[in-house]
Amino acid sequence: MNPPFARRRPHVPTRPRYLCRTCAAPWPCQPARLNLLHAYRGARANLLIHLAGHLHRALCDLLATSPNLDQVALCLRFLGWVPDWAARATLS
Numbered sequence: 001m002n003p004p005f006a007r008r009r010p011h012v013p014t015r016p017r018y019l020c021r022t023c024a025a026p027w028p029c030q031p032a033r034l035n036l037l038h039a040y041r042g043a044r045a046n047l048l049i050h051l052a053g054h055l056h057r058a059l060c061d062l063l064a065t066s067p068n069l070d071q072v073a074l075c076l077r078f079l080g081w082v083p084d085w086a087a088r089a090t091l092s
Contacts, residue, residue: 015061016064059071
């Protein structure tokens with residue numbers, strides 16, 4: 001039987017490549033996104049600030065090794081997935 005912590009490993013980024021430590025997908029991976037949405041529910045601005053900090057570190061790390069990095073794609077990867085709850089509320 002696996003210890004309880006083995007099943008619930010956190011999906012956190014590894015530096016300098018910013019891949020998920022658990023599933024090796026580009027971070028934030030889908031499980032990380034779900035965990036972040038849950039942790040920051042009702043606080044979209046705080047979530048975006050948190051992700052912007054990771055984006056800044058990722059840009060610094062990745063530009064050092066990949067000068068031709070697609071910065072727009074990286075920005076969308078880190079920030080583009082966050083739902084706009086205010087827009088959804090007005091559409092309802």
